[in-house]
Amino acid sequence: MRRTARDSEEVARTLNRRTLLLGGAMSAMVAVLGVRMRYLQVDQADEFRLLAEENRINIRLIPPERGLIQDRNGKLIAANEQNYRVVITREAAGDVDLVLRRLAGIIPMTPEELERTIEEVKALRAFVPVTVAERLSWEDFSKVALNAPALPGVVPEVGLSRLYPLDQDFAHVVGYVGPVSEKDLEALETPDPLLKIPKFQIGKIGVEKWMEDTLRGRAGTKRIEVNSAGRVMRELERQEGDPGTDIRLTIDAGVQNFAQARLGEESAAAVVMDVRNGDILCAASSPSFDPNLFVRGISHTDYNLLMEDDHRPLANKTVSGAYPPGSTFKMVTALAALEAGVITADTRVSCPGYIEFGGRRFHCWKRAGHGTVSLERSLSESCDVYYYDIAQRVGIDKIAEMGRKLGLGQRFDIPMSAVTEGIMPDKQWKMERHKQDWRIGDTINASIGQGYVLTSPIQLAVMTARIASGRAVVPRLVRMVNDQALPEPEAAPLGLTPEHLAAVQRGMNEVVNGERGTAKSSRVVDPTLVMAGKTGTSQVRNISAAEREAGVISNDDLPWNRRDHALFVGYAPYDAPRYAISVVVEHGGGGSTAAAPIARDILLRALSDGLPSLDAYPSSQRGRIETMLNELPLRDPITGETPVRTRA
Incomplete structure (x- = not known):
């Protein structure tokens, strides 16, 4: 079919339009490529020249x-x-x-x-x-x-x-x-x-x-x-x-430094706790070590010295140390018996120096005995027989229940390493752990903080704070995060009878301030800072019948690692409790001579803006105390420098 002239003209016009459109598109593309090439080759020439020289990003x-x-x-x-x-x-x-x-x-x-x-x-x-x-x-x-x-x-x-x-x-x-x-x-x-x-x-x-x-x-x-x-x-x-x-x-650097200096190079620990909110003001473990050595890369020589030291400087004794609490546990036994109704604050027990049970004799620390003693006197003079007697009446399960209520046998959630749970034993615990029935002799030993009972210094501080306040205070180590104060948890009441708590508190007051109190030499004479407390001495070895008959060997005559542990727990002021303290001196001997004086000094430092005032001490002790305080290797409050501490 032949095309007409009009058809030919229409085809030509269509081809011209397409050619123009295609040519325009190609021209635009070439222009864009040209601009991009100029940008890459001229504007970015220096950067790509470096990259071309095998540079890498x-x-x-x-x-x-x-x-x-x-x-x-x-x-x-x-x-x-x-x-x-x-x-x-x-x-x-x-x-x-x-x-x-x-x-x-x-x-x-x-x-x-x-x-x-x-x-x-x-x-x-x-x-x-x-x-x-x-x-x-x-x-x-x-x-x-x-x-x-x-x-x-x-x-x-x-x-x-x-x-x-x-x-x-x-x-x-x-x-x-x-x-x-x-x-x-x-x-x-x-x-x-x-x-x-x-x-x-x-x-x-x-x-x-x-x-x-x-x-x-x-x-x-x-x-x-x-x-x-x-x-x-x-x-x-x-x-x-x-x-x-x-x-x-929550820790106060000044109190912490004083406690470390006061403990010296003893193998010991001290914890100070605010009885109102659980804030830990001090958690001192001695001897210590320089953590900067580990940051910079400690030498084998320095590390071996730390590992081989029998005073265990790497161990945080405040939370990981587990010790028999000795007589500091007697408040637990007393409160368990009072709350169970098996005794009253006026109950008296005769102490001839021992009791016999099952063909075995359980001795009081005072060989001649204490005579007839009340609850307050049993705490003041730390009569063992009183607690042997009342423990048999109340039973271990009630004692263990009271111990847990006061903070023993539990692991507190604080950001420190190797926090121990301790042991607050009862009948079920012994069956599960040792596959054996609980015996009356176990109860007698536990009543004075021996046997299976193990506690840490922080648990003893919690126990003391709860007795002082009547509330279930929980230890707290972190006060603020990113300048935001953490809420202070409100401690619930323990639910103990106020009269029973008051009776135990009076006994603790007599320990320090009574004429025959075991810690009377560590009393505080400032009436606004009076301290109450309880001494403790826990055995680390068995005393045979032959040795007891011949005379128990003095701690001073024993090797260091076979001596008794010395303990003290306390709080102050007695009338308005503010701080509770626990001190454990490993193999220190007696709690009244080794632990109580240290606790008094640290507690007074916590209650003061600086060094304890000499007016707080009995006049006969002030000269010795002044010399001791002046010789402590304390840090300068401004420079932070302190003399080098070594153990002789």
């Missing part, structure tokens, strides 16, 4: 600043200090052995450190930076920076490291940080990427460990450009992370 984590830890008044007890360090990345270093040996000629590195670093670098993925050395002097740090062209993959950095300015005073409470271990990683389901940075440090014990997530913060990131030699050319982008949250504890 790395993304690195920025460790956050760890949160600070302060005492109740804002004094720093865990801080951060500037740390000059050197890191190396294997993929940028090339010949790691050569580079590290060059570096060893610039900064101090032992052959062992060099070999260990080489092994660590080769064991990790090529792009992971490894810390070679830290805490360098400014001179050594500068040398590394100046020699950077000859040290591919080596980067000098300025970071932060943990510092404990009050060192030994808070070693057991705050703990310390250390490098992340495989064990640490295995304990976490989804580890923070920060933890996989070699030598990144996290809390190992104490508050540092148990509040790690709060203190660590969130990592930032930075994009850096490195050349083919591994040298950092520039930082392209930085996104800051979030610093860790600051924490303020």
Whole structure:
């Protein structure tokens, strides 16, 4: 079919339009490409020239600043200090052995450190930076920076490291940080990427460990450009992370330092607790250690010295030490008997110096006996036979129930390591633990805090605070988080009969202030600060019948580790209780001579703005007390410096 002239003209017009449209689109595309090419080749020429020279972009984590830890008044007890360090990345270093040996000629590195670093670098993925050395002097740090062209993959950095300015005073409470271990990683389901940075440090014990997530913060990131030699050319982008949250504890640094100094190098512990809200003002464990050694990398020599010390400086005795409470437990037995109605405050028991049961003789500490004693006198003079008698009437289950009500036999939820539950035994416990029936002899032993009963100093402080206040106060160690005060939990009443509590409190008052009280030499004469308390002495060895017949060997004549533990619990002021205290001196001998004087001094320090006033002490003791206080190695309140403490 032949086209007409009109059809031919229409086809031509259509083709012309399509050609114009297509040509226009192609022209626009060419224009866009031209603009883009100009941008890449002219405007971005310098950047792409560097990239073309085999530069690489790395993304690195920025460790956050760890949160600070302060005492109740804002004094720093865990801080951060500037740390000059050197890191190396294997993929940028090339010949790691050569580079590290060059570096060893610039900064101090032992052959062992060099070999260990080489092994660590080769064991990790090529792009992971490894810390070679830290805490360098400014001179050594500068040398590394100046020699950077000859040290591919080596980067000098300025970071932060943990510092404990009050060192030994808070070693057991705050703990310390250390490098992340495989064990640490295995304990976490989804580890923070920060933890996989070699030598990144996290809390190992104490508050540092148990509040790690709060203190660590969130990592930032930075994009850096490195050349083919591994040298950092520039930082392209930085996104800051979030610093860790600051924490303020309930502990008073001044009271803590005084307690550590007063305990000296005894193997001992002291806990001071506010009876109104459970705040722990002091948790001193002696002897202590310098946590900064662990942060910086403790030597084998120093670590072995700590491990081999028979006074166990690494143990936090305030919460992990489990001791027979001795006669400090007698208030538990007394309250159990009073609440069960088997005795009254006026009940009297005859003490000839012993009782006999099942063919066995259970002795009172006073060989000649105390005669006829009341409840108050039994506490004041610590008569054992009184408690042997009433314990048989009330039974172990009621005693154990009262012990748990007063805080014994339970693990408190506080951020410290190795918090023990202790043992508050009853019939069911013995059957489950030893597959044996409970015996009356077990009850007699338990009545005076011996046998199976084990308690920690913090539990004894809680017990005393509850007796003083009549409320179920719970220990608290953290006061503020990120400047926000934590609510003070309101302690519920114990539900004990007020008259029964008052009777026990009067007996504790007589212990310290009565004419025949076992702790009368440690009384406080200031009427506004009068102390009530209870001494305790717990045996760590069995006394045979032959030895008792011949005369019990004095603690002074025994090896240190076979002497009795000395204990004291107390509170003050007696009329308006504010603070409760417990002191345990391992193998210290008698509670009245070894533990009570220490407790009095620490309690007076807690009640004072500074050193205890000499007016609080009996006049006959003031000269000796003044000399003792002046010789204590206390920290300067401004500089924080303290003399070096050593054990003779």
